[in-house]
Amino acid sequence: MADRRKPMLGLRKVWRMTSDAPLGQIVDIDPTEPEPVKKLPEPPAVVIEPAPVANWRASSWDLLTGLDVIDHSESIPGELFDKLFKR
Numbered sequence: 229m230a231d232r233r234k235p236m237l238g239l240r241k242v243w244r245m246t247s248d249a250p251l252g253q254i255v256d257i258d259p260t261e262p263e264p265v266k267k268l269p270e271p272p273a274v275v276i277e278p279a280p281v282a283n284w285r286a287s288s289w290d291l292l293t294g295l296d297v298i299d300h301s302e303s304i305p306g307e308l309f310d311k312l313f314k315r
């Protein structure tokens with residue numbers, strides 16, 4: 229069965245939930261006008277630097293007593309993954 233409805237040419241009201249209105253709101257939509265594309269700003273680059281070693285005594289103490297390494301990240305960026313595990 230074919231849909232024989234005519235396309236709407238004027239404004240139409242739509243209930244829309246967005247981050248600005250989490251409970252929703254009625255918005256007028258013009259089907260002839262394309263919706264603006266919101267671009268998210270790129271986050272600033274994070275520079276990871278190794279922890280400096282104070283001197284040979286501190287390094288020897290770490291080796292003697294053990295060192296706890298904790299990884300707080302849950303994922304590795306794609307470029308870094310490719311650099312580390314390139315085949």
